[in-house]
Amino acid sequence: MDHIVILTGAGISAESGMGTFRDKDGLWTKVNLEDVATPEGFARNPEMVHDFYNQRRAGARTAKPNAAHEALAALSHEHPGKVTLVTQNVDNLHEAGGSQGVIHMHGELLRALCAGCGHQWLWLDDMGLEDTCPACDATGTVRPDVVWFGEMPYHMERIYAELSDASLFVAIGTSGNVYPAAGFVSEARMRGVTTVEVNLERTEASRLFDHHILGPATQSVPRFVSQVLRAEEFQ
Ligand code: OAD
Numbered sequence: 001m002d003h004i005v006i007l008t009g010a011g012i013s014a015e016s017g018m019g020t021f022r023d024k025d026g027l028w029t030k031v032n033l034e035d036v037a038t039p040e041g042f043a044r045n046p047e048m049v050h051d052f053y054n055q056r057r058a059g060a061r062t063a064k065p066n067a068a069h070e071a072l073a074a075l076s077h078e079h080p081g082k083v084t085l086v087t088q089n090v091d092n093l094h095e096a097g098g099s100q101g102v103i104h105m106h107g108e109l110l111r112a113l114c115a116g117c118g119h120q121w122l123w124l125d126d127m128g129l130e131d132t133c134p135a136c137d138a139t140g141t142v143r144p145d146v147v148w149f150g151e152m153p154y155h156m157e158r159i160y161a162e163l164s165d166a167s168l169f170v171a172i173g174t175s176g177n178v179y180p181a182a183g184f185v186s187e188a189r190m191r192g193v194t195t196v197e198v199n200l201e202r203t204e205a206s207r208l209f210d211h212h213i214l215g216p217a218t219q220s221v222p223r224f225v226s227q228v229l230r231a232e233e234f235q
Contacts, residue, residue: 002081005166009088011173012217016063037148053144054126060091060109068221069097075225084162090146105153111145172198176205
């Protein structure tokens, strides 16, 4: 296992209270995705979109990393090979749990993006239409630095380069519904890479994986990490 590429989704942060998107009580069962997670929704009602992300940002600021985030940080320190951590999550719980160099393909709640000039910077507090971009001085163009539907996820070239060099691909706490991330497992399989799914339960994508570790992330992820570090076979 020279190079482990890990993809995480909302399930890894669920036990930290961040909520998921498509589970029974998931975010997309309560709010309309087109209203709060598309550029068109933001153009239609920016105040509502800011309110939505202000609430999520406040939640992300107070959430604590759990045993799954910490186990992945330990893996990156203790594994003799390379570990690449790609997340679809916009929270910063991997970093809070001790991981470095996390690739946030869907952006970050605690960052801002200027829709006018493209400047990106750290943003911890509430955001609104009155805010000004520090780079171009425009007002009303500041938005959360999260990737919305219809926009290109970040760092795709880097992620495919890492996948092409992987010896193990692991998807943790993701339903495999959103592309391009949902396609990473097929990309890995095509290259003969061993694939492992770590999830609370089987998903629609389970058949694409060679091995499965089931259970809540705070238990299944530490189990996965200890199997890798002890070079145990996966079931
Ligand atoms: P989903 O809500 O689609 O899927 C969450 C997955 O986590 C499901 O497969 C659950 O079975 C699993 N899960 C739930 N609780 C768990 C736990 N305690 N331990 C382990 N697994 C658990 O979330 P994502 O797949 O991350 O994108 O969603 C992908 C993208 O869709 C998100 O990044 C977001 C969303 O729309 C954007 O907003 C662009």
